[in-house]
Amino acid sequence: MKDRQNIHGSWASRWVFIMAATGSAVGLGNIWKFPYIAGQNGGGAFVLVYLLFILAVGVPIMMAEVLVGRRGRQSPINSMREVAMEAGHAPGWSVVGWVGALAGFLIFSFYSVVAGWVLAYVAAMGNGEFLDIGSEQASKVFSRLLADPQALLIWHSVFVVLVMTVLMGGVNKGLERATKIMMPALFVLLLLLLGYSMTSGSFGEGLEFLFHFDPSELSWDAVLVALGHSFFTLSLGMGSIMAYGSYMPKNASIGGTVLTIAALDTIVALVAGMAIFPIVFANSLDPGAGPGLMFITLPVAFGHMPGGQVFGFLFFVLVALAAWTSAISLMEPGVAWMVERFGLKRGPVCIMLGMVVWLLGIAALSSFNFGSDIALFGMNIFDFLDFITANVFLPLGGLFVAVFTGWILNKKITGNELAIANPLYYLAWSVMIRYIAPIAVAAIFIFNLIEKLG
C-alpha cells in the first residue's frame, strides 16, 4: 500500500498521540459532567454500567476512528472519502465527516460557555470570594453570573481566543506543544487534589458512594445516560479522535494505544469523583445536586476547609486546562478541512472559524439571560445543544463509523491498519464493531428520541 503523508504534520511519537488524545477525552465531561450524572443516578451501579460501555462500545469505536484517520491521513471529511474509495465504495461517506465537523461546532458553542464559568471561578476562587460562604449564597453567586450576559461574554471570548491560539500553531508547534505542557500539569493537579480530599474529606463515604453496587438503583434511563456519556467522554462520533489518529505514527499499535487512552480517561473521571464526593460528604452537601455540583456545592465545601482557597483555585485551574485541551480537538476537524480544501494557512482559518463559534456561543449563553424565552423542543438553546449533540449527533456518528469499518471496509484494510497479531483479538474487535456497538448505539439513539421528543 502506498503510505499517505499528512500535510498538517504528525505526532513526534506514540506517547504524544496518547497524551493529545487523552487531552481531548479528558475534559468537562470527566470533571463536571461525570460526577454530577453519577450523583444524580445513584453512584455505584451507574458507574459500573458506564465502565461496561467504555469497554464494549467506546474502545472498539475509538479503534475504528483511529484506523480510518491514520489510513486516510487527512481531515475526517477527506479521510472518510479517501478510505471509502480505497475500499471501492462511494465517496459520499464523507458526509459522516461533515456531520461530525458540524457537531464539533455545536458542542463547542456550549462547551465554551461552561469553560467560561470555569475561568470566572478560577478568578473568584483566587480572590477568596467563597470563604465561609453558605449554599444559598453560593447559588446566588452562580445565578448572578448566569444572569450577566456581559460577564459570560467576556469569559467565553477569552476561552475562544485561548483555544484558537493553540490551533493556529498547528499540529507540532500548537497542539503537540500545548499537550506536552498541559497534560502533565493536569495529572499533577489531579493527584494533589486527590491527596487533599483523602486527608480533609470523608474519603470512605465518597468511595462507598461511587463503588457500592446495588442493581435495584439502576433505571433504564440511567443506562441510556451512561451510554451517551461514554461517547461524549471519549470524544467519539464527531471526528476529533479520527483527526488526531491521522497524525499518528504508522508503526504504533492502535489497540494498545486506544486501551491506554480509554483507561486514562476513565481513571481521571473516577479520580475526579474520588476527589469531589469526599469533600461533598465531609460538608454534608447533596451528591445529587446536578450541574451545580461543581459551581455551587464544591465552592461551599472549599470555602469551609483548611487550605480550601488554594485548593479550590487549583481545582478550577485543573478543570480549565482539561476543558482547553478538549476544545482544541473539537475544532481540529474543521480547521484541517478548511486548510485542505482552500489551501489557506491555519492563521486565517482559525480566525474565521473562531468568529463562527464565538457567535454560536453567544446564542448558547443567552439561554441564561436575554434569550431565556427561546425554546427549541421545550429546551433553551444551551440545553438543546447539549441534548442534540450528546444524544443524536455523537451516537449517530459513532454508529456510522462502526458500520463503515465493520461492514464497508474489507479485512485487508482494517487488518492491515490494526495489525493485531492474535487472530482472536481481531475477531473480538470485529464482533464488537459489527454487532455489539451498532446495536447498543441504535438502542440509545431510538430510546432517547422516543423518551425526550415523543
Ligand code: PHE
Ligand atoms: N471528551 C470531552 C470531555 O469529556 C468532550 C468532547 C466531546 C471533546 C467530543 C471532543 C469531542 O469533556
